[in-house]
Amino acid sequence: MNNIVIFPIIIPVIFGMIMIIFRKRLKLQRYLSLISMAAVGIVTVYLMLQVKSEGIQTLHLGGWVAPFGVTMVVDMLAALLITTTSIVAFCCLLYAFRTIGTERENFYFYPLFLFLITGVIGSFMTGDVFNLFVCFEVMLVASYVLISLGGTKIQLRESIKYILINILSSFLFLVAIAFLYAMTGTLNFAHLSLRVAEVGQDGLMTTVAILFLIVFSLKAGLFLFFWLPGAYSAPPTAISAIFAALLTKVGIYAIVRMFTLVFYHEPEVTHLFIGILAAITMVLGAVGAVAFWDIKRILTYNVIVGVGFILAGVASFTTVGMTGALYYLIHDMIVKALIFLLGGTVIYLTGTSNLRDLSGLIRLHPQLGWMFFIAALSLSGIPPLSGFLGKLFISEGTFEAGYFWLGAIGLFTSLMVLYSIMKVFMNAFWGYTVIKEEEEQGTTAGLLLPIGILTALTIALGIGTQAIHEYVDLAVEVLMNPSFYIEAVLGLNPKP
Amino acid sequence: MSASIPNEVVPVLLILIGTIFSFLSAIGLMRLPDVYTRSHAASKSTTIGVLFILVGTFFFFLLEEHYFSIRLFLGIFFVFLTAPVASHVLIRSAYRSKAPLAKESVQDDLKEVLDREDNEPV
């Protein structure tokens, strides 16, 4: 029992609710949201350290032992992800202060933002498949509201598509849970794992596994990403940045969890299938990224490529591949938020997202330009930035698993990513400066801080990977050996 | 078992009667020509039917299980109170939304009133 585990989930809820009550006091809301995100950050870091020193932390909510109650489980994977989440969210929040506008602030932007974080963190921590559904819904409903917050035409149009597809995927999720429950009679991941392991993964179980895969693919944007480009380009920058950083990652996390803990018996089927989907995703994402001359579109298609790449590592189902996937997951959360914030800043400064109308920003905004450059390199996994190690290990993992085509596609798409993102850089920042200083639409004052933090992070993560390797290795160890997780949750054989 | 037969039989008979009423009203609902005539079937006999059934149920549990259900009692009261009103409101709305009368109808008392209302400047 460790009650700290619950705090990352409830701190945002409590603060958010308080903010709803003090709706008209915007300054207070800003402070409160910042405080709560900082608190979440501290707690998550504390939890991460605790997981490292004491093993997997569990909390049987309400005191009901697994599998009867809902158990919150923080293994290293979850700990890493929630820590990254809180950092990224903190930066997006800082960015939002300057850009989101009082109108949205008045209409519960901060509470909704915090609830989104609750949903995301909850999804990372929960040890129960139905609770995962509920946490997904928390996240999704928050995102529904955030995406439509402001009610502009494009927002309304895109949010209809987004919501409809997500409602369907929620239904599918429920259907999958129902099937799983009929067959196994339980909901707890650990217990499910035991029961599935006991009877083996027969044809029907594999089918259900694939159904789960489809559900999570819809959320993660794995192959079924059609909702993603539109939805991510509709809302304001701070919101789309947090979406890009977190939402798809939750789906990825769910796939990782499900297919390492429960449905890991038939990797030639399920994981190969993930690999195929990942390959298609990468190709289509990269194709989409190079196709357009619009910053937002280029960035959103890059999100898709990232998803495919991470799951390529997962598909390999080797220790190396998983390590890579994990590094890349963390990297992707940071760098996607970063690149979206940067792209958003460019749009904010110039008022256009069409690359053909942009030119020579670097003369007036050198810091912005260089940070964009670093982010762009990091995005395509150029060493020694944070994406490199992930890329290396994912490729190695796919090779080890014998999926050479997958690794090759991964590497080649990273070149296309580089092309697409450098296109942005070269067209927006280089060239003759067309805008005079007086014609500037806005300043970067205050926007550079969150961007700077994230840039520093991507550099630091690249060079200082050694600092987190123990954590990642621990996470992978748990992923590759489900028994650790099961023991920690069900207490069959408590860890020494 | 044999001693309890009268206790059981009466409520169950009530229920059966109620069901028959309901069934008749349903047939009425199916067969009658227009919304106004059907409302007779829908409101009157359905209400009677449901009341029989509910009372039967009420007594069944009272006699058999010695269970006095305040909820059921409240339910009977509520249905009795609202069913006619609902029917009334519905028919009024039907009339105002100009649902057609059956061909066999001979009289439409409110026609003039409504026409006058419609022709008034708003």
Added chain:
Amino acid sequence: METLMCLLVGVLFSIGTYLILTKSLLRIILGTSIIGHGVNLLIITMGGLKKGGPPLLGLKNLTYTDSLPQALLLTAIVINFATTALFLVLSYRAYIVLGTDDTEQLRGKEDE
């Protein structure tokens, strides 16, 4: 009974899917609520039907039906309600602002 329910669920899914695939927003919403019913019935079916009395301990039953799917379903219904309400209002709002309820006209290519 379960077999029959599975068939019913299949029919509800079919109809709901067809409605969702049409162009009118309103039909789409109705489609989601029909699929929603299908999902609900599926969940309760998957828990096994009529295995005992209602899950109320005061009623002197010997056995009870599976209570867990019921609880899950309750949560699911509520969440479904919340999203449906949001979706409904969103479509309504979208109709007011965009002036159409035809999803084909919501492609959104023209202004990019």
Added chain:
Amino acid sequence: MIKGMLIGSLIFLTLSILAIMYRLVKGPTASDRVQALDALGINIISGVAIFSVLIRSTGFFEVILLIGILSFIGTIAFARYLERGVVIERKHPK
């Protein structure tokens, strides 16, 4: 015997429900359909009641009352809508 009678009643009730469904599908006006819906609600009340007797459970009385309430509210809402096109009125429309 008793059980048979109750099941018979339920079957009767089902038949009524099907009859009501006929009306609901057929229409022809919206009022007819609302009426059918109202009748359906009341028939379901009966159904629940008979079912309670059948399985001798007192657990469903809340349902009976609530169907009564909600069927009423639903009917009123539909009636309002049919009559005025508005469900919730405002004294001072903008």
Added chain:
Amino acid sequence: MKEPNDIIIRSVAKVAVVIIFTFAINLFISGHHYPGGGFIGGLAFASAVILLFLTFDIETVRKNIPLDFKMVAAIGVLIAVLTGLGSLLFDVPFLSQAFGYFYLPIFGKTELATAVLFDIGVALAVIGTALTIIMSIGDDR
């Protein structure tokens, strides 16, 4: 079109609303042992208010219930969460509920459970949300 009079429905509605309120509270309180609970009770309560909206107009109702329902919902969630947090004071897992039997002067032997407090939160949240939704749409012209 002239406003049709609503005497019949209004007088019945007043009675009905009282019954529904009572029933809603009953559903809510007895939810721990009989069908019902915070959610159903809350929504039943909300449906009573909806009935009021339907039979009267929005301004009248709002004048009589001058609450910001969003705040009600927020307070509801807060109560639910804080109930859970309360268990931290006793060093038991989050959301641990406690129950016990007490002899109260009038009610005799009564069971009190913190779960009821949690349920109050649920009910408030549901009421707040349902009414927020209904009133927002009802307001919009």
Added chain:
Amino acid sequence: MSWLHLLILAPFIFAIFVPFLYKKMNQRIHTGWFVLLIPLILFFYLFTFIPEISSGNTRTATLPWLPAYDINFTIYVDGLSLLFALIIAGIGALVVLYSIYYMSKHREALHNFYVYLLMFMGAMLGLVFSDNIFVLYVFWELTSVSSFLLIAYWYQREKSRYGAQKSMLITIFGGLSMLAGFIMLSMIADTYSIRTLISSETLNTNTLFIPAMILILIGAFTKSAQFPFSIWLPDAMEAPTPISAYLHSATMVKAGIYLVARLTPVFGGEAVWFWLVSGIGLITLLYGSINAVRQTDLKALLAYSTISQLGLIMSLLGMGSGALYFGYGDESFVYAVAIFAAIFHLLNHATFKGSLFMVVGIIDHETGTRDIRKLGGLMHLMPISFTLTVIGGFAMAGLPPFNGFLSKEMFFTAVLNTAEKSIFNLDTLGFLFPIIAWVASVFTFIYSMILVFKTFRRKPTFVRVDKQVHEAPIGMLLSPMILGTLVVALFFFPNVASKYLLTPAWESVLPTLAGDLSIKISPWHGFNTELMMTMGVVVFGTIMYRFLKKWYGLYDYYPDSLTINHFYNLGLQSLEAISEKTTNRYMTGFIRDYLVYIFAFIIVVVGGALWKFGGVVINHSTDAHVNVYEAGIIVAMVISAVTVLFSKSRMTSVIAVGALGFLVSFLFVLFRAPDLALTQLVVETVTTVLFLLCFYHLPELRKEMSRIPFKVTNALISIGVGVIVTIVALSANGTRLFDSISTYYENSYKLAGAKNIVNAILVDFRGVDTMLEILVLTMAGLGVYTLIKLKSEGRDKDEGAE
């Protein structure tokens, strides 16, 4: 951290201070003077290594970077890396010195320039010293990045950006393929260390060996601008001339050569390696030299000449790798000379090409143009430059008394030797080697002459408008003069260099043969075939140069549309166009299309999985019995659902959905779920009211005006979904493998003090679900509120403003 690490990191560290220095000091002192310190210090420090390394020792030092994954910054100094490092630091110092005069401190953004330059220098040093393949890769990519930045130094120019993008795409493509190759190599050998790789024995038995080799070679070829990847190099000439001299002739493009040389002990002796390296090298040699003649821009000419010379070195390395086929013995030494020649020519090339670039920069700087057609007669105006050009150009053409002659002779020796080999099918194709070499040499001679004479001889036609053309300042000439001196010095004292630099480097390329080589480089070997070839080159080259005008037109017959450049441009364009087309094809923005994809995917995948893995299990045995009335209710439900499907009025649909809801809750009652029935009812009613509220505004349902295929697709998909769900549900129902955990909850009165199990689960056992669920509800409420109010309040505000 050792001094060696500091050596590599010093440029990076110093780069951080450059912007500050620039800001504070540039008004008085050119920033280059500060920067110059770094390569000078490095050069002299590295110089001190020569005695130790040349005596056959090596040095290593390790700095942990990612010890957890054995990726450590291990430095390995041997002959090869030291030679490269000396070139990097030496030419680096000269280039910085040259740039001080070349780059105006008033007009140019010097801080950027020097930061990139230092970054490159550090990266390049890291590259040659790294023992760990992945660290090597890190530096490899860093050189690509810094080269990208340097090419686009004048980022306003369209052409600079184009060149930068091209070089980056190609070199990073190569880098990625090299990475893949490295990964495979490390998988085979289970090590990341080059030293260990070299000493591993049985690598070539693995199936991944050849793929890894080819992938790594692609990396090396792209970097060293080998055919057909060479196209980036001419465009890279958009960089400032010091950069062209440094990166794109002397150092960075040699990285590929370095890599090939470095890995020769691993891959050498394989037929694939031999043919790829030497074959591509020769093709590049020919391609570069032929194209160089055609150029009118001096820098472009030099760029193609660089390509050609790189090809020459590459082919030498390839031929030399044959030595490893034989193992230790006299046979192998004959071929091992090729490697020596490669190393020697590499050094020579760095000297003469560096000086040539610098001179061209001077010409450009003084005259304002690099176009050969406009230039001419500069000999008298710029005598020193002319002298330097003659030195460099003749060395390039392979004429005595310049170092190029020596290495060219050795090259001819190598090709002649190779042609006589009887391994790797050389007996049939070997004759091509000398022919290609000779033809390429002729062209090399021609373009060298063009460079020297077209620019400086002829009549002084060139007149600059704004100022008098005159010789460059001495500071600018200093660097090329030093290099020119070296060119001559190397001809006269080649064996000094051989002893201290070349032989140690050679020994590290062929460690198994080390120790016994004593190559005496001498300009005179008697009248052998090599000399005849050289003379042939001179004679034939002179003739062709004389009649250049006559045959120059032949170049025009080669269509532009067949150049690699054209393919590159076309490729990129069509990549974008096709991508856009494809993406727009499926990303229609029409939600129905997306849903069709999703549903179709579900049907195919889930159905396929069911069918393929035999998941269909139909088993009714555990089913509850069906009562007649239940069946009736279900029929009623189907009827109401179908009504929704076919109704043409929204009221009917909503009423039918309402009826469905009622019936569902009745089913819940029949299934003994009172709580569910209650919830379902309330939710249904509230939803209905919401529907009615929104209806006031939404339009009446229209008849679906759609084409028949549209409807048929929809129908098929929806039936498919229904069938799939049914089958899976039936199967899942038939495979109840375990008892549910829910029996536990039946003790809820004891456990939680609740008699209503469902409620107990909701508020207690799974309380957190409920907590989050009301959070969802609250958010939905807020969402509805904001959706409706935010817009209208905004509108109100606008109205108030008007």
